[in-house]
Amino acid sequence: MSKYSKINSFNALQPLSVGEKQYQIFHLKALETALGDCSRLPKSLKVLLENLLRFEDDKTVKKQHIQALVDWQKTRCSEQEIQYRPARVLMQDFTGVPAVVDLAAMRAAIAKAGGDPNQINPLSPVDLVIDHSVMVDYYATEQAFSENVALEMYRNAERYQFLRWGQSAFQQFRVVPPGTGICHQVNLEYLAQAVWLGESEGQSFAFPDTLVGTDSHTTMINGLGVLGWGVGGIEAEAAMLGQPISMLIPEVIGFKLTGKLREGITATDLVLTITQMLRQKGVVGKFVEFYGDGLADLALADRATIANMAPEYGATCGFFPIDEVTLDYMRLTGRDAQRIALTEAYCKAQGLWRHHGDEPIFTDSLSLDMNTVQASVAGPKRPQDRVVLADIPKAFQAMLDLDLKPSIEATERMRNEGGGTAIDAKSAALHSEQPHFEIDGHRYPLQQGDVVISAITSCTNTSNPSVMLAAGLLAKKAVEKGLKLKPWVKSSLAPGSKVVTDYLTAAGLLPYLDKLGYNLVGYGCTTCIGNSGPLLKPIEDAIQRFDLNVASVLSGNRNFEGRVHPLVKSNWLASPPLVIAFGLAGTIRLNISQDVIAVDKDGQDVYLKDIWPTQSDIQNVLQKVDTEMFHKEYAAVFDGDETWQAIAIPDSQTYVWQEDSTYIRHPPFFADIDQPAAPIENIKSANILAVLGDSVTTDHISPAGNIKKDSPAGRYLQQQGVAPQDFNSYGSRRGNHEVMMRGTFANIRIKNEMLGGEEGGNTLYIPSQEKMSIYDAAMRYQEQHVPLVIIAGKEYGTGSSRDWAAKGTNLLGVKAVIAESFERIHRSNLVGMGVLPLQFIDHQTRHTLNLTGHEQLSIDGLSDDIQPHQHLTVTVQRADGSRDEFQVLCRIDTLNEVEYFKAGGILHYVLRHILAA
Structure with a gap:
């Protein structure tokens, strides 16, 4: 039986000939007679429309769903739920x-x-790229890459053995080994095909390449005209097991690009501008589709840079239609000639091709003349907070003032109560000695705002040859002038694929990067994911001793608190050439666009303009990027080196769990799967585990970086015999639920208002009024069978598509999260783990309701007939004995999600259906 629609209500199945080959396609033109013209439907929605046509089964996809997508052109929004595959x-x-x-x-x-364990197998192709594990332990040496990779293999031996087992045990599951590249860049340069092929009943079907990914920056592939976005691992697992993704037909915001970038302005400056504009517009949960004649001159790598940052501007995706620029990139990267011809023919036949003057219908739109873009960075804590270069010192000073305000207020209160304070004593000690550190007998100053990390890192910019070559050209000019990095700067180069080092070598620029200290440290996310590694101990000691607010500058996409390095409070996103420029300056407390950044070997002042490459310089070296580089690096992309190939794996269809493993543990999620699902019940007398503010990220909820020795996770690992130097990171320990539940809400920068907003993963255990870690308090509540609730502000769960932020919340015993608003992926993940997302309504907040964390909450209206967007009643029992109520909106958004929630989670739903079959 065909795996594609046999109903074919609209007679849409038609042949398409390309060269000597014939393909079957579900033609959108066939809808015109029955449903009306859909030519001005946004091209991203045309991809969804084709998907519904191809999977029409009168159960999960019906005529009314297809009609709703065509009718979207009239309403420009829809409440229709669809099932997308x-x-x-x-x-x-x-x-x-x-x-x-x-x-x-x-x-x-x-x-x-x-049952038969082989019933659990991916039904769709799955590619896993190992890119998040390499850390910058070694840097600024020729051996940095080999030493970091060797350490990565040592640290992650158990994890890699497990993944190799998965590669052999599961069908349609491929693994790209470590030391190869970042998943999104590998996807852009090799895995994605623009138009996908499927076989059914001896026929070849052509349809748009689409995907979901377990990383929020999966959106990068939209730069190639491939519709894709990030989901939590939970939802991705369900998708690979054949479960459709339930979603409402989204609103689509059009973003019109006109003009061209001026001389000296980079794609990074453009994307930071777009990110700020779209965050201000408000596009959470919406598609963004770029259009306008400015796209004709926008390189595909620039498009991918913009698409990559969709999570930062809050959209589900940032889609670029396919055009001649797309085909040129496919040719450059060595895609098959027949696939390129098919892509052009298919997209033109289906109305997916971008034409000059296209004006699709959008829910709303905004525009940008690229000629107006200014050189910028983003920071110091959020990627949407763009700052033009001249204003960086002012922005940093504002951060310093804000950080000092609570200490000043506390000191003033204590003074009024009589006598000096500890703060007075600390201040006197700090002012008696200038901040400094010593290395090899040399004493160096270290000041507020000094750049201690300068990292060319992340998929966002290292996928873009123009900015990477610009960094190499800037390094060349700097070396020729005899410039050096400041001694407190930790520098690194971590490209997203080996092709980058190939073209930097071909252009003769890699030696200059090496000379400055930007030696290759690995092919992976490194600093952007929090794997920046340690600073030199004297520098770390000085930061702590003198209470310094030091900075990192990275070419990444995330700069949330506590993410890059636990001791670095001020983090700035910048283009690769600016990363180096700030490394040379050594501080962000200057107007780098006008001030002197260094002194050359002849004692002359050097300004940024003296070393900044021209567009002509960049265009000349761009000619060094050729197709043979892509053929060479991707010829054996799944093979790995000798160390990878030598990893021994068990020959078993079920995994042999190791009881003493500290990396891979048998999780408890399915322990009672052979029992009926527990009925949905009201939540009675729940305590509040934490009261959190706005923009709490998934990094705050489930950190990816290093594990503190005195944290619950650190204590657990030491009890298992793991020395602190072998802790690795939370991200690398995600196969161990014991570590991850202890790490939930353990970010050193999270602020719990129950403790006056102090930083760190602590809370107040209400029965005894003791301050303790959130994990320890949660375990005490579990012993007493007390349900828990989290209270939060706006944009709860922003950031990475991190399923452990929901899994850990579940394992701590949290039954509901009440927030002012949720970021899309985390809300879905909470439902997928059986945790109830609830939203304040009628402009109410934790402040207007006076929720301090000392209350007990009961949530009524829950039952087996719970409905999407139902209003529920929360009863507040206050410490003084008074009671009051307020209403919340249930953010279970679709009927499918209702079924998942009833089953205890999406994977429980899938597994119960398999067992019942």
Whole structure:
């Protein structure tokens, strides 16, 4: 039987000939007679429309769903729920390991119930790229790459053995080994095909390449005209097991680009401008589609840079239609000639091709003349906070003033109560000695705002040859002038694929980067994911001793608190050439666009303009990027080196769990799967575990970076015999639920208002009024069978598509999260783990309702007939004995999500259906 629609209500199945080959396609033109013209439908929605046509089954996809998408042109929004089936799934190792752990646990559960474990197998192609594990332990040496990779293999031996087992045990599951590249860049340069092919009943079907990924920056592939976005690992697992993605037909915001970038302005400056504009517009949960004649001159790598940052501007995706620029990039990167010809023919036949003057219908739109873009960075804490170069010192000073305000207020209160304070004593000690550090007998100053990390890193910019070559050209000019990095700067180069080092070498620029200290440290996310590694100990000691607010400058996409390095409070996103320029300046407390940044070998002042490459310089070296580089680097992309190939794996369809493992543990999620699902019940007398503010990220909820020795996770690892130097990171330990539940809400920068907003993962255990870690308090509440609730502000769960932010919340015993608003992926993940997302309504907040964390909450209206967007009643029992109520909106958004929630989560739903079959 065909795996594609046999109903074909609109007679849409038609042949398409390309050269000597024939393909079957579900033609959108066939809808015109029955449903009306859809030519001005946004091209991103045409991809969804084709998907519904191809999977029409009168159950999950009906005529009314297809009609609703065509009718979207009239309403420009829709409340219609649809079932979407992406062609494939993309994973990285931080999110991929726990996903494969879940699959292994599902196999174990089926085997325990007497079923066939091979019923758990991906039904769609899955690619997992190991890119998040390499850390910058070694840098600024020729051996940095080999030493970091060797350390990565040592630290992650258990995880990599597990992934190799998964590669052999599961069908349609491929692994790209470590030391190869970043998943999104590998996807852009190799995996994605623009138009995908499928076989059914001896025929070849052509359809748009689509995917979901377990990393929020999966959106990067929209630069190639491939519709894709990030989901949590939980939702991705369900998708690979054949479960459709339930979604409302989205609003689509059009973003019109006109003009061209001026001399000296980079794609990074453009994307930071767009990110700020779209965050201000408000596009959470919406598609953004770029259009306008400015696209004709926008390189595909620039498009990918913009699409990559969709999570930062809040959109589900940032889609670029396919055109001649797309085909040129496919040719450059070595895609098959027949596939390129098919892409052009298919997109033109389906109305997916971008034409000059296109004006689709959008829900709303905004525009940007690229000629107006200014050189910028973003920071110091959020990627949407763009700052033009001249205003960086002012922005940093504002941060300093804000950080000092609570200390000043506290000191004043204590003075008024009589006598000096500890703050007075500390201040006197700090002012008696200038901040400094010593290395090899040399004493160096270290000041507020000094740049201690300068990292060319992340998929966002290292996928873009123009900005990477610009960095190399700037390094060349700096070296020729005899410039050097300041001694407190930790520098690194971590490209997203080996092609980058190939073209930097071909252009003769890699030696200059090496000379400055930007030696290759690895092919992976490194600093952007929090794997910046330690600073030199004297520098770390000085930061702590003198209470310094030092800075990092990185070419990444995330700069949230506590993410880059626990001791670095001020983090700035910048283009690769600016990363080096700030490394040379050594501080962000200057107007780098006008002030002197260094002194050359002849004692002359050097300004940024003296070393900044011209557009002509960049265009000349861009000619060094050729197709042979892509053929060479991707010829054996799944093979790995000798160390990878030598990893021994068990020959078993079910995983053999190791009881003493501290990396891979059998999770408890499916322990009772052979029992009926518990009925949905009201939440009674729940305590509040934490009261949190706005923009709490998934990094705050489930950190990816280093594990503190005295944290619950650190204490657990030491009890298992793991020395602190071998802790690795939270991200690398995501296969161990014992570590991850202890790490939930353990970010050193999270602020719990129950403790006056102090930083750190602590709370107040209400029964005894003791301050303790959130994990320890949650375990005490569990012993007393007390349910828990989290209270939060706006944009709860912003950031990475991190399923452990929901899994950990579940394991701590949290039954509901009440917030002013949720970021899309985290809300979905909470439902997928059986945690109830609830939203304040009628402009109410934790402040207007006077929720301090000392209350007990009961939530009524929950039952087995719970409905999407239902209003529920929350009863507040206050410490003084008074009671009051307020209403909340249930953010279970679709009927499918209702079924997942009833089953205890999306994977429970899938597994119960498999067992019942």
